[in-house]
Amino acid sequence: xxxxxxxxxxxxxxxxxxxxxxxxxGATPGLTATMAVALIVPFSYHLADTRASxxxxxxxxxxxxxxxxxxxTLLRIPGTPASxxxxxxxxxxxxKGKGTLALLIDLFCSSLGGIVxxxxxxxxxxxxxxxxxxxxxxEYFWLGTLGxxxxxxxxxxxxxxGWVSAILGLTLxxxxxxxxSGAQRFTFGSTELMNGIEFIPVMIGLFxxxxxxxxxxxxxxxxxxxxxxxxxxxxxxxxxxRNDFREMFRALNIIWKKKWNFLRSSLTGSLIGALPGAxxxxxxxxxxxxxxxxxxxxxxxxxxxxxxxxxxxSANNAAVGGAWIPALxxxxxxxxxxxxxxxxxxxxxxxxxxxxxxxxxxxxxxxFWIALITQFFLIPCGYLGVKFFxxxxxxxxxxxxxxxxxxxxxxxxxxxxxxxxxxVMLIFGVIGRxxxxxxxxxxxxxxxxxxxxxxxxxxxxxLIKSSxxxxxxxQRPISLFFVLILGLTLVATGISKIRQLNAKSKP
Amino acid sequence: MKxxxxxxxxxxxxxxxxxxxxxxxxxxxxAIGISLGVGCSQKDSSNSESTxxxxxxxxxxxxxxxxxxxxxTDRLSRFMAEKFSSLLGKPAVVVNRTGGSGAVGHHAGATxxxxxxxxxxxxxxxxxxxxxxxxxLSYQDYIPVMxxxxxxxxxxxxxxxxxNNVDELLETIQSKPGELKMSxxxxxxxxDLARAGFLLAADLPVSSxxxxxxxxxxxxxxxxxxGHVDVICCSVPEASSQIEAGELRVLAVMSPERLDEYPDIPxxxxxxxxWEAVGWRGLALPLETPEAIVEKVTATAExxxxxxxxxxxxxxxxxxxxxxxGAAFEEFLKSQDAQWKTVIEAAGYAK
Numbered sequence: 001x002x003x004x005x006x007x008x009x010x011x012x013x014x015x016x017x018x019x020x021x022x023x024x025x026g027a028t029p030g031l032t033a034t035m036a037v038a039l040i041v042p043f044s045y046h047l048a049d050t051r052a053s054x055x056x057x058x059x060x061x062x063x064x065x066x067x068x069x070x071x072x073t074l075l076r077i078p079g080t081p082a083s084x085x086x087x088x089x090x091x092x093x094x095x096k097g098k099g100t101l102a103l104l105i106d107l108f109c110s111s112l113g114g115i116v117x118x119x120x121x122x123x124x125x126x127x128x129x130x131x132x133x134x135x136x137x138x139e140y141f142w143l144g145t146l147g148x149x150x151x152x153x154x155x156x157x158x159x160x161x162g163w164v165s166a167i168l169g170l171t172l173x174x175x176x177x178x179x180x181s182g183a184q185r186f187t188f189g190s191t192e193l194m195n196g197i198e199f200i201p202v203m204i205g206l207f208x209x210x211x212x213x214x215x216x217x218x219x220x221x222x223x224x225x226x227x228x229x230x231x232x233x234x235x236x237x238x239x240x241x242r243n244d245f246r247e248m249f250r251a252l253n254i255i256w257k258k259k260w261n262f263l264r265s266s267l268t269g270s271l272i273g274a275l276p277g278a279x280x281x282x283x284x285x286x287x288x289x290x291x292x293x294x295x296x297x298x299x300x301x302x303x304x305x306x307x308x309x310x311x312x313x314s315a316n317n318a319a320v321g322g323a324w325i326p327a328l329x330x331x332x333x334x335x336x337x338x339x340x341x342x343x344x345x346x347x348x349x350x351x352x353x354x355x356x357x358x359x360x361x362x363x364x365x366x367x368f369w370i371a372l373i374t375q376f377f378l379i380p381c382g383y384l385g386v387k388f389f390x391x392x393x394x395x396x397x398x399x400x401x402x403x404x405x406x407x408x409x410x411x412x413x414x415x416x417x418x419x420x421x422x423x424v425m426l427i428f429g430v431i432g433r434x435x436x437x438x439x440x441x442x443x444x445x446x447x448x449x450x451x452x453x454x455x456x457x458x459x460x461x462x463l464i465k466s467s468x469x470x471x472x473x474x475q476r477p478i479s480l481f482f483v484l485i486l487g488l489t490l491v492a493t494g495i496s497k498i499r500q501l502n503a504k505s506k507p
Numbered sequence: 508m509k510x511x512x513x514x515x516x517x518x519x520x521x522x523x524x525x526x527x528x529x530x531x532x533x534x535x536x537x538a539i540g541i542s543l544g545v546g547c548s549q550k551d552s553s554n555s556e557s558t559x560x561x562x563x564x565x566x567x568x569x570x571x572x573x574x575x576x577x578x579x580t581d582r583l584s585r586f587m588a589e590k591f592s593s594l595l596g597k598p599a600v601v602v603n604r605t606g607g608s609g610a611v612g613h614h615a616g617a618t619x620x621x622x623x624x625x626x627x628x629x630x631x632x633x634x635x636x637x638x639x640x641x642x643x644l645s646y647q648d649y650i651p652v653m654x655x656x657x658x659x660x661x662x663x664x665x666x667x668x669x670x671n672n673v674d675e676l677l678e679t680i681q682s683k684p685g686e687l688k689m690s691x692x693x694x695x696x697x698x699d700l701a702r703a704g705f706l707l708a709a710d711l712p713v714s715s716x717x718x719x720x721x722x723x724x725x726x727x728x729x730x731x732x733x734g735h736v737d738v739i740c741c742s743v744p745e746a747s748s749q750i751e752a753g754e755l756r757v758l759a760v761m762s763p764e765r766l767d768e769y770p771d772i773p774x775x776x777x778x779x780x781x782w783e784a785v786g787w788r789g790l791a792l793p794l795e796t797p798e799a800i801v802e803k804v805t806a807t808a809e810x811x812x813x814x815x816x817x818x819x820x821x822x823x824x825x826x827x828x829x830x831x832x833g834a835a836f837e838e839f840l841k842s843q844d845a846q847w848k849t850v851i852e853a854a855g856y857a858k
Binding site for chain 1: 575576578579581582585589602603604605606607608610611614639641642685688693694695717718719720721722725726728729730732733734735736748749751752754823824825856
């Protein structure tokens with residue numbers, strides 16, 4: 001596969017169209033990246049050129065996570081679980097009228113983070129994959145705990161409420177069939193509950209429907225139309241793009257100033273992504289937590305600081321490239337999206353696994369080039385997505401609310417064609433609204449629900465493997481490393497809280 | 508609507524309420540419209556025309572896949588749906604009804620309108636779910652149409668493992684009960700039951716190896732490569748890329764005879780353990796589907812499976828082809844049901 005061959009219309013057209021499709025699906029809450037790829041794969045069989053098919057599939061799979069950040073920033077509804085961390089500072093910036101800037105920072109960080117991820121894949125894949133093999137149940141247990149711990153401590157609001165939210169999420173994650181013993185827990189004989197509570201309907205409900213309820217509770221008929229609009233959002237079409245160019249340079253300038261944060265986040269992201277048992281969601285929270293700890297203005301995180309946008313968005317895209325490392329080296333997918341992509345590769349006679357790197361240099365290089373160029377195409381495609389959704393959101397509030405409800409219902413239903421999930425979503429919408437009134441952060445709950453099984457299953461499987469001994473959880477070097485990080489984070493957070501209290505008690 | 512904490516504004520004006528109702532009402536209407544479109548109308552009006560065998564198929568077909576998009580069963584379902592569509596001239600969509608270890612999808616397949624427009628992609632779990640207490644369903648709740656595939660379980664170790672054959676492995680298990688760690692699926696999953704049955708057939712207790720549950724064969728291969736477990740039980744194609752690369756080694760397969768694709772791998776029977784375990788997939792229709800429609804679906808499935816394209820698809824995906832239609836499939840399902848009932852009870856998984 002020659003590089004220049006990739007730039008022919010027969011390849012570029014499906015590639016770009018695929019990416020636009022990925023942006024649309026990823027940005028629609030409830031329509032997941034997995035679904036986007038699953039829908040596009042049968043379509044790719046009809047393309048005559050194998051490279052065009054591969055470009056189409058890879059294009060879709062790499063765009064969906066950035067696209068998930070768009071509704072996370074503009075509406076505070078994460079389009080994918082990996083975008084939940086973008087609901088903090090990204091959305092706070094949007095509320096200050098800097099939504100476009102936040103999304104442009106996000107877009108460039110996603111593209112650059114993606115490049116770091118692909119670079120790690122190209123240069124370090126076999127080494128990183130060997131390293132990832134050292135991870136077993138013990139390490140994954142701590143990694144999940146760390147991810148959840150960070151999200152509950154950094155999501156804003158009182159830390160105790162963050163923990164309550166995380167524990168609620170953990171409790172919900174216990175519903176369903178337990179893979180360790182095969183027992184059914186809290187299912188009350190319902191087959192729908194047997195697979196547990198799906199996190200996607202919960203996520204849409206908690207973030208989307210609760211936001212709708214908030215908007216409705218603050219509803220003042222006629223008032224909103226007269227609200228002073230932000231200058232950047234109402235300009236004429238001519239200055240519209242000129243303004244955006246200025247914003248783009250601002251965004252790049254900001255990323256340059258935050259380059260160390262960007263680099264740290266991208267590396268963290270691709271390393272976590274390379275672990276077969278962890279993904280972009282933990283990567284985003286890990287990077288966000290680290291950026292917050294290394295920042296001089298820890299307390300301002302969550303109020304719309306740029307560092308808080310740079311960290312999770314570069315990490316979650318770097319993690320996508322990272323996730324390809326075990327997928328290509330072992331032929332073993334780390335998550336559902338990669339699983340579908342690998343399935344499609346088989347059809348195109350690409351057999352991921354240890355032999356791939358040794359036998360077929362041309363094919364591997366072709367894949368790498370497609371993955372890399374996709375990161376550049378992400379900028380125009382993502383930009384169109386940002387503009388399109390920004391434009392929709394400038395419609396009358398009643399229409400926006402209607403559209404959010406529509407997509408929430410369709411999204412929850414289409415996940416597994418189940419009306420049950422629609423009810424789950426609506427119930428969690430109400431729960432989310434109550435939690436917000438009580439100022440409890442929502443993100444730890446969703447993370448608890450997603451990471452709960454990872455934490456619990458690895459704890460119990462670890463204990464099964466060690467015949468009941470706790471020692472490996474503390475003695476294995478990588479486990480110990482995670483324990484230390486977790487301990488330090490707890491202590492540091494405790495100290496900063498005590499300082500805050502002392503500062504307040506002084507007159 | 509009483510103003511409550513969610514709609515805290517006490518004096519909702521009639522305008523706002525009307526707008527609110529208008530918005531939600533319109534939205535719900537649109538949502539229902541779209542959902543019906545998305546679901547591709549599995550429950551269209553079942554008028555007399557739709558059950559008329561001569562007119563079959565009169566509406567779009569759906570293939571129910573009880574497992575998630577992207578997995579092996581999903582790939583097979585999508586392939587079959589496409590072929591059904593091109594042979595019968597109606598669109599065919601795959602509906603992934605996941606959950607409950609396959610129980611949700613199998614339930615949907617059994618209770619679908621018996622007019623042939625909803626075809627079930629049944630899997631191995633149908634033979635075990637009733638005995639595991641997951642569901643009331645068994646093979647008797649369907650009209651078996653055609654078995655498509657059967658993948659035999661295999662015992663796989665790292666290439667530098669100390670065992671060269673099943674006898675040596677069994678010797679270690681016997682001399683050090685409860686020390687070796689095995690993995691492959693969740694507890695009670697297909698490959699756990701396969702190894703449990705294998706141990707029982709070798710006169711060893713199920714607890715003589717530790718079963719470390721994982722989400723599936725892929726993560727267990729990683730565990731094996733990392734040296735965190737000693738043996739895994741899964742099908743050969745699932746681990747084929749590692750086997751070909753020389754990182755993993757197959758001790759034996761649990762098939763009745765040696766596999767065509769891997770003639771060098773012995774069966775456990777050759778080692779004196781009288782045991783077979785296969786994971787299977789096949790098509791089924793709801794009970795009470797008219798005879799003529801069953802025949803038409805069977806004929807279509809036979810036409811697909813006779814094609815070179817089917818063989819090529821199965822080979823590329825590493826699925827071993829095993830075709831049994833109608834009565835032969837039912838006979839197979841009956842024997843599976845009995846076999847797994849015994850194992851599940853002996854292993855203590857029965858509810």
